[in-house]
Amino acid sequence: MLDIKVTLSQNLKQKPADESALGFGRIFTDHMFLMDYEQGVGWNNARIVPYADFALDPAAMVLHYGQAIFEGTKCYRRADGGLQLFRPQANLARMTRSAERMGMPALDEETALEGLKQLVRIEEAWVPHLDGTSLYIRPTMISMDVGLGVHASKKYLFYIILSPVGAYYKEGLKPVSIYVEDAYVRAVRGGVGFTKCAGNYAASILAGDVAEKKGFSQVLWLDGVEQKYVEEVGSMNMMFAYGNKIVTPKLNGSILPGITRDSVLTLARSMGYEAEEERLDINEIFADAKSGKLTEAFGTGTAAVISPVGTLAMKDEKITIGDGGIGKVAQSLYDTLTGIQYGRLEDKFGWIIKL
Structure with missing residues (x-):
């Protein structure tokens, strides 16, 4: 693990006065964690520095060839004020x-985790207090070589930024409306659908905009070959409930293996639900919803x-799941x-790291 150098900001930002109006991903904290990679040297120069703009050469390879990946996790404030x-x-x-699939170097996960912990401790005052709020953590890796030509970069930047957030959906925990995309596809098996690369999200923007104009919150993607099997929603994995049985699309290389997805499946089984991973035909989902066999649908992320x-x-047909x-x-x-x-309930799975 690398030593982490810390340079604290001398010009701290004013923190949000109204935590109920945080929104999502609009406000960023005072500091960020950075770490460099150079071929032949490896990961080096781990540091926490004041949040600031990056200087990028116009020929930086990330801008042309898209070697960019990211993650999303959260820090929560317990009722006793502690963080986890x-x-x-x-x-x-x-x-x-994700890095391996994109031709990028494997992350120094030990240093990255230590840097994440130190960064969150420094920014402790930014972790909001209201129920439902949290500190969103965005680790990112981008290629930094300068030059044109399609090949893997020799230099990369890994960084972590933090953002105090409220609920992702402004509706809160209320049922959302989802549009099934039947024209565009996002990913295919053998591609990069299982990674959190920037290109996956770029490929979803147009369909998302169209769906939003039609009054829908998100797009549900179908498989890229037959365009009839359920894959995932832009920011969530999908699950369907048939009474006490939960079914989710089976991972096939084009679906993101969500951390929340895995957590929900583990949790559901521990709570007595039957949880299965299957190939799900969207036409059968619609038929099951109409017949009442399908009782719930929800996303996880x-x-x-x-x-x-x-x-x-889907197309000109709209169905209600359960009672809506x-x-x-x-x-x-x-x-x-x-x-x-x-921290309100016991963690029986070893998922929590207390700071």
Whole structure:
């Protein structure tokens, strides 16, 4: 593990006065963690410095060839004022998997985790207090070589920035409406769909904008070959409940293996639910919703945690899931998972790191 140098800001920002109006990803703290990589040298120069702009050459390879990956995790404030992280090691391990697929160097996960902890301790006062709020943590890696030509960079920058956030969806824990995208595709098996690379999200923006104009919160992506099998929503993995049975699309290389997805499956089984991973035909989902067989649908992700889905729309057809409200399965999983994250409930899985 590298030594981490710390340079504190002499010009601290004013912290938000109204935590109920934080929004998501709009405000950033006073400091950031940086670490450099150079081929033949490895990871070096780990440091915490004041939050500031980067200087990028116009020919920096990240701007042209898209070697950019990121993660998202959170720090939570307990009722006693203490802070805790939720499964950051899993996020950093997934970042290494993303890096390997993108031709980038494996992350020094030990130094990255220590840097994350030190950075959050320095920014402790930025962690909000209101229920439902948290400090969002965004680790990122980008290629830094200067020059044109499609090949892996020899230099990379890893950094972590922090943002105090409220609920991801302005509606809060209320059912959202999802549009099933039937024209565009986001990922295919053998591609980079299982990574958190910037290009995956760039590929989703147009469809997301179209869906938003139609009054929907998110897009549900189908597989890129037959365009009939459920994959994921732009910022969430999808789950469907049939009474006490929970079903989610099976990981196939084009779906992000979500940390919250894994946590919910583990938690659900421990709570007595039957949880399975299957290939899900969107036409069968619609038919099951109409017949009443499908009782709930919800998304899982770091930002939203659990987001109930009230309606699904595809082409000119729109269906209501269950009674259109929050189902008991989604509510129980949300209450239990957030209870662990905020320290209200016992962590039986070793997920929490207390700071």
